[in-house]
Amino acid sequence: MPFLALGLAPALARAAERLGFAAPTPIQAQAIPVVLSGADVLATAQTGSGKTASYVLPLLQGFVQQAPTSPRRVRALVLVPTRELAAQVGEVLRALAQDLPRRPKVVVLFGGVSINPQLMALRGGADVVVATPGRLLDVVAHNALRLGHVGTLVLDEADRLLDLGFADELQRVLALLPARRQNLFFSATFPTSVQALADGLLHQPQRIDVPANDAEAPMVQQRAIQVDSTRRTQLLRHLIETEGWPRVLVFVATQHAATVVAGKLNRGELYATPFHGGLSQGARQEVLGEFKEKRWDVVVTTDLAARGIDIENMPVVVNYDLPRSAVDHVHRIGRTGRAGAEGLAISFVTAAQLAHWRLIEKRQGLSLPLEVLPGFEPTEVPPPPVPGGGGIKGKRPSKKDKLRAAAAQKTASGGEQLL
Template sequence: MPFSFPGLSPALARAASASGFAAPTPIQAEAIPVILRGADLLASAQTGSGKTAAFALPLLQHLLDGPQHTPRRVRALVLVPTRELAAQVSEVLRSLAQHLAQPPRVAVVFGGVSINPQMMGLRGGADVVVATPGRLLDLVGQNALRLQSVGLLVLDEADRLLDLGFADELARVLALLPAQRQNLFFSATFAPAVQALAASLLRDPVHVEVAATPANEPAILQRVIQVDAGRRTQLLRHLVQQHHWERVLVFVATKYAAELVADKLYKASVFATAFHGDLSQGARRQVLDEFKAKRWDVVVTTDLASRGIDIAQLPVVVNYDLPRSAVDYVHRIGRTGRAGESGLAISFVSAGTEAHFRLIEKRQGLSLPREQIAEFEPTEAAAPPAPGTGGIKGKRPSKKDKLRAAAARSA
């Protein structure tokens, strides 16, 4: 069997095959043996690399190897930054666990919804909990669960956990855990904050970093289309209708823009809807389910959907607004071209955002040709950068520039 790792039970190897995992991805091939032998792990891999299964399979093996508690006590904890990622991780765990003779109980808890159903769901205990930090602390405070028996901790997207300001809540959760446990950190980047946290928590960790190579890099065609900022919605509608795209994920900068662009498209006979953090959890779940079922042609979203959302065979991603960073660019376009499929990622670049996109290209080692679409050729010209700003982060002079100017005037 493809997932026949030393220490992984035949039942879990069969579960992996039954769940559609054809062969181990590079991150799975490197991480699973490390986790199975009980070592701490600090792992990094590109988006869409299969990291969830990389920790899910050995996590379930950890539960199988340990004593069976009655009533159940939490023996494995997975901390994630968003509701969507929590739901996705729990789905993978449950999909694999259903093929076992005695499936462990998986609980998923996150904020933004009523806490009462989650408290009721934990009355029978749970073997593994997938949680966002804030809601987990709420449930601990309500005595709905205890964490003294956790033997395996997973921080999924550790960089994102810290980016979103969970550092204090994360510290409070870690203080509730037993000192003797196995720790697994999965992070897209090894930012200084992640390295500092890893240094304080991990014991002689094994470092696994799977870099993108021609063999494992997603087959994503990246295109850059020049267009005036005010004509992006018209161009987007033109492309969707001309190419008969059935599903397009469009990234914008704000929740307001998501609603505005989706509304304009819908009024222009394109089945489009918005997806952002102000929607209720039920509404967000409904949008994703309907999008996966091809009931929406276009979903216009903020960076909420740039991580932790797996939409099989998503053909097209559009950067209507450019991302703030090169890392966010990678995560956005990584929503397409997953699981061996090919994908298309389009970025709209205007005169005002050309310099910013050049910075993204530089940091990603890219050099993409600029395209223009007939009848949508740009007419705006880029304004010259203000002195001292470098032309990247805006036209306003920095504080140092202002001090220099004041000194020059007083001289």
């Protein structure tokens, strides 16, 4: 099916093909006509399946069909959870708009850098704003931006934006928007903990679910290797050298661990660097740029890099520390095997994390053999079970889960007033 058959303008169809979209992916084929119709959308599809273009192309078509105003008015607002995803969505918008007879002014707003250049960029208004919630509110507080004419709100990585960490900021943003608008929620996962919040903010949404086996699903081979916690770095170095991996994205639990593991790898003559939220925005952009240019062998990162970062032909990701939840596991391994390419995801399983690994397997429908590599035979034993559970993201609701449930109930009961 060509893009023209979805109702897109010829210039946008050509732009999509120029960027390498030979034909619409399943999420694009299903979402674009619905978005063009003006309906609210709740869409779930695997990472790397083309979700960003699914809403960017209809947004640009809506811009072309609107009469220009002076000063410019923000007609579309895209909210994202991270600076890196904000920059990436901005790049996609500008790239797809290149062939349009009238190009929109796209302004990207995120924290971690000086606000002054962003305020300057908003002089004369903007047509499309891509922002993290906190910096958006800062800009509004400086009277540099008004959101009273927003016709379409997009939440990219909606599950995280609806999570407790962004709940307050999101509610403050919603209060600044017109009651009548189109709402588009896109994400790779939609846990039940945020489903009620989404339902309360959407008006008769069209639900689009593209299962992994129906989409251009990531072709990711997964392996689980049992290893002692003290020998993970040695094993990582051994695998890189013996498998001949050209680039590796390694996930750890903390910023400190990212720095320590990268330092140890460097001493083993590998070009490795940490990437985490403690770095300045300039440093983070530099690391990503150099990694994409293949100037680093290994980037050791926290879950900061688990969402919204698209690195072409990323061959391998390694869970040095297991992710906190099964949902985070999906996003981590989604950094490889993108756009139809093959990928490899390896999880190191220590004795202390064995029970948690079994939980991830169960929730993801996995059944992987626990490999033991020669020379790295584990000697550690699992700790005794903690009375009352206590596992990470187990069946018992945590305090955070209870707060989410309370917020969901509050939003569900009062959500109609926000729309």
